[in-house]
Amino acid sequence: MNFLWLRTWQLGIKSLLLHPLRSLLTVLGIFIGVASVIWLLAIGEGISQKAQEQIEGLGASNIIVRSEKPPSEVTERTRGVLPYGLTREDYDRLVSTIPTIQSALPIREMRRRFGYRDRMVDGRLVGCTPEYAEVTRLELDRGHFVTDIEQQDKQNHCVLAAEVAERLFPYEDPLGRSIHVEELYYVVVGVMRPKMATAAIGGSLAAQDFSNDVYVPISTLQSRIGDIIVTRRSGSFEREQVELTQVTLRVDKVENVLETAELVKQTLEPHHRNRDFRVTVPLELLEQARTTRLMFIIFMGMIAAISLVVGGIGIMNIMLATVTERTREIGIRRALGAKRRDIVRQFLVETVALSTVGGITGVLGGLTCGPLIRWMRGLLDEAFPKVMAQLPDVIRAVQPVVVPESIPLAFGIAVTIGIIFGLYPAIRAAAMDPIEALRHE
């Protein structure tokens, strides 16, 4: 009966407009529920996409073995130079004994201060091989990366990361100039493009940042600086001997990654009794990130579900009040020939109208989450710059990604909730005895 439905809708909307504020507040409950479903899922998706990108930046078929300083109770007993971490011997052993390793990159890093004339930048001096750029997905902007010849000849050449180049050479072209690292000079032969930070490795929480790197051939680093690093700490010198900071292994197939990682551990363990290395498998991190994402979605979904239920209770509350208030009208309608299901339909239409409007506005509100979060972040940055700077990167930089499925999902749930919570008041209205209802004042 199209005509009847049309009439019922007209009437329902009319009744709702009779109490605009009341209807608005009820709609607000559903609006918040729907918008929060979309928001929470979008933020969750944004965080997990970012994490996934960072992990993928490490390479899914890679295994990263990193030197770690052994715990202090081990180091305290040694005097003088403290040797720890991966050695060149380890490197040779891994490459020669494990057949699934396609290639291996030895890397030596240290914190250094780079200078050009009077400008100084603190950063990471990375001794590496020519493959480094490809494996870590660094892209060249100008010049060339470390080459095999430079590596063989131990040349005093270096490649700058984008930010180092920007800060040391704000006005001139760095190519061909020499930067100094402590007492040594290196000729700049290349500049890299900016790169997003990748996921943390080796147990630290901070993401790996490539923006302040200077790359030199590892052979150069070894012959110029050597393996021993001297650091000043609380008035005394501490000397450490580290041959390699990191070895990045590329495995031939993704399926072999986990197995190979186990083999790597077994190969290294006999030579490193004091556990001064750590094996990181990006593939594992990726799996972990997926699990975390799933948990996050479930968690967020629960919060959103609660807010939707609260919205539904709001609808039920208002409809129960409406039914009581309109008891007499129900009696009149029943006397004039309305069946029970006509009354149910009439009240159900009102709740469906409320929840539909809430759903539509909620979806619109949900879609604004990207710009709104950016705006809020800008506002907070201005108001509390210090607090904001301390927040973890995930929170500061998250870009919400609206999950397309969340829109029909949230909308559908809203309408369903409207029907479920509207059904009881409607049935109660229909069950009233018409004689009693007519007598109601």
Place this chain on the structure above:
Amino acid sequence: MNLAARVRQVTKEYVLDGETVRALRGIDLDVPEGDYVAIMGASGSGKSTLLNLLGCLDRPTSGSIFLGDDDVSRLDDDRLSEIRASRIGFVFQSYNLIPQLTVLENIEVPLYYQRRLSPRDRRRCRELADMVGLGDRLRHRPTQLSGGQQQRVAIARSLVNDPYFILADEPTGNLDSVTTEEILELLGRLNREGKTIIMVTHEPHVGARTRRVVRLMDGTVQSDERRVPPQPAACGSPSAECPQPLAS
């Protein structure tokens, strides 16, 4: 003569606080078409109960009630609703218009529950509003009308479905004497045009305007006084045969 309503040996019992109240104890009543009946009696005499039964708002404990040829005493709720929508016109003491609807929409309500509202029906609703003298207030809300005007809208509404009879429950109970006169005049005119009216009242001067007075006492018919014979069948009643309405 056709009967608009036929009540046979009707009893009605309620259970109130564990005690059985016998509201009606065997009522027999025939209402021929074109009749104008006043049902009178003290409060507690069972006149409201009888009205509810005639209005198909309730079912008797025993006995039968025929509206036309159908016994409505054993019908289920949905069928009773259909009967109310198509065969009964209600007029209440407190008008009982729906406040958020306009005059015209209020008149349309019974048609709406018969699932019909053709352009012809709409035109008829307007004509009825004209007939009760509210043709210029179709878009007004009940709260913008006086009591007498509201009751006239209610009467127009009771006519819209061409009922077997109009069931009026103290239709003048809330009105002053001038308006009461207007409403009684309107009801009298409708009856002369062939409408059957059953009216509950406790005011003797209202009852005096009808063709027949039925007095109830303790759930039985105490007296049934016929003063004027029923109006012969006219157009609009269920068994309409003659084409032109009788002049008042």
